[in-house]
Amino acid sequence: MADHLRALGLDEVRTGIAGHGVVGVLRGSAAPGGADVLSGGEQVGASGGGRRVVALRADMDALPVKDLCGADFASEVVDAGYPGGPFPVSHACGHDCHTAMLMGAATVLAGVRDRLPGTVLFVFQPAEEGPPVTEEGGARAMVEAGAFADPVPTMAFGLHVTPYPKGYVGYRVGNQYGASTLVRIVVTGKQVHGSTPWEGIDPMPAVGAVLTGIGQLYRQVSAFDPVTVTIGHVEDVGRFNIIGQKVTLWGTVRCAVESDMAEVRRRLTTLVEHSAAAYGATATVEYLQSVPPVHNSGPWVEAALPALRRVAGERVVETGATLGYDDVSELVGRFGGLYVMLGVQDATLDASGRPVPVEGGRGLVTNHNPHFYADDDTLVTGVRLHAHVAYDHLTGALVARRDV
Numbered sequence: 001m002a003d004h005l006r007a008l009g010l011d012e013v014r015t016g017i018a019g020h021g022v023v024g025v026l027r028g029s030a031a032p033g034g035a036d037v038l039s040g041g042e043q044v045g046a047s048g049g050g051r052r053v054v055a056l057r058a059d060m061d062a063l064p065v066k067d068l069c070g071a072d073f074a075s076e077v078v079d080a081g082y083p084g085g086p087f088p089v090s091h092a093c094g095h096d097c098h099t100a101m102l103m104g105a106a107t108v109l110a111g112v113r114d115r116l117p118g119t120v121l122f123v124f125q126p127a128e129e130g131p132p133v134t135e136e137g138g139a140r141a142m143v144e145a146g147a148f149a150d151p152v153p154t155m156a157f158g159l160h161v162t163p164y165p166k167g168y169v170g171y172r173v174g175n176q177y178g179a180s181t182l183v184r185i186v187v188t189g190k191q192v193h194g195s196t197p198w199e200g201i202d203p204m205p206a207v208g209a210v211l212t213g214i215g216q217l218y219r220q221v222s223a224f225d226p227v228t229v230t231i232g233h234v235e236d237v238g239r240f241n242i243i244g245q246k247v248t249l250w251g252t253v254r255c256a257v258e259s260d261m262a263e264v265r266r267r268l269t270t271l272v273e274h275s276a277a278a279y280g281a282t283a284t285v286e287y288l289q290s291v292p293p294v295h296n297s298g299p300w301v302e303a304a305l306p307a308l309r310r311v312a313g314e315r316v317v318e319t320g321a322t323l324g325y326d327d328v329s330e331l332v333g334r335f336g337g338l339y340v341m342l343g344v345q346d347a348t349l350d351a352s353g354r355p356v357p358v359e360g361g362r363g364l365v366t367n368h369n370p371h372f373y374a375d376d377d378t379l380v381t382g383v384r385l386h387a388h389v390a391y392d393h394l395t396g397a398l399v400a401r402r403d404v
Helices: 002-007 095-110 139-144 204-220 258-278 298-315 329-335 376-394
Strands: 012-017 021-027 052-059 118-125 155-165 169-171 179-188 227-236 246-255 282-291 316-318 337-345 347-349 355-357
Touching (some): 002 012, 002 021, 002 095, 021 095, 052 095, 052 329, 052 376, 095 118, 095 155, 095 376, 118 139, 118 376, 155 169, 155 298, 155 329, 155 347, 155 355, 155 376, 169 298, 179 204, 179 258, 204 227, 204 246, 204 258, 258 282, 298 376, 337 376
Parallel strands (some): 052 118, 052 155
Antiparallel strands (some): 012 021, 021 118, 227 246, 347 355
């Protein structure tokens, strides 16, 4: 990526940010237009002496998921060092698409820098899926590393490929994605031979009670604002005839409304600690890598819709919320802007607006599934979205204005 950006003659290419982050800086040479009032009241334009800065963001990390997408370039890489591994790894969430589209947008915008009255930041972000728990990483780490200190963005924009009809652009006013936190639960007993369980404390029954009890947490919070608690990985060290000392559970908590997170965490902690105590074991619960929801405000969506429709026409549609998470929220929340979805699969919309497979196509496959795929020809739509949003913002056409 850095080599590609340098080949385009960008003004700066910064590498090694928050680990493997890359930021390309393209300073346009056109004179700023007239002044506009941003959502925060800032005067921008020739009369105000300011120039807008748009941050276009793509995440680029992969997942411990085998690649069964069927493409001739399917990943065959195995990560021997991944916790709990070795695991085959692949771009099962489509981050390779995001990276490719932003590299394409950099090519386009570098070719018209004389028409850009401001600055474009091409932000390639590592660790969106979460860094190792012993490390710092992701969007917040890039902010803290000063990636956006000079120049400071006046807008952030990004998009995510999704199992939706090819070329469709989905947007939502409000929370596009939910709030998230990673949870680590350690249940500790007393190790002993499997033939004499009464001489030790088996952590497994407590783990089973936790896994079963999680299903009742949903009944303890309002059903009108969805939450989910998922345990995706269980670690135990031992063998068939050993009752081990401890078991570690790794999971994620998602809330459609961020204010519900504290209550869900409290109830999960209570469940874990009391379940362990009921079997004579002990337990600890840690919440790590909290991520705020991706929130698209009404003024930013309204300002962006002309650019989205110029690219995708009638295929721009409003979508529902999801409990996925994306730490692009760290950028949109700080600098304003929005995040949208790009359909890349063989689908159509039914009468209720839900995606359904096209007969004879490759079907609908969700992100993080080994068979997840994206239509390569659709990626040009993402390139155009980046380019049009950036141009409109820098020229003052895409600005979230305050209510008058």
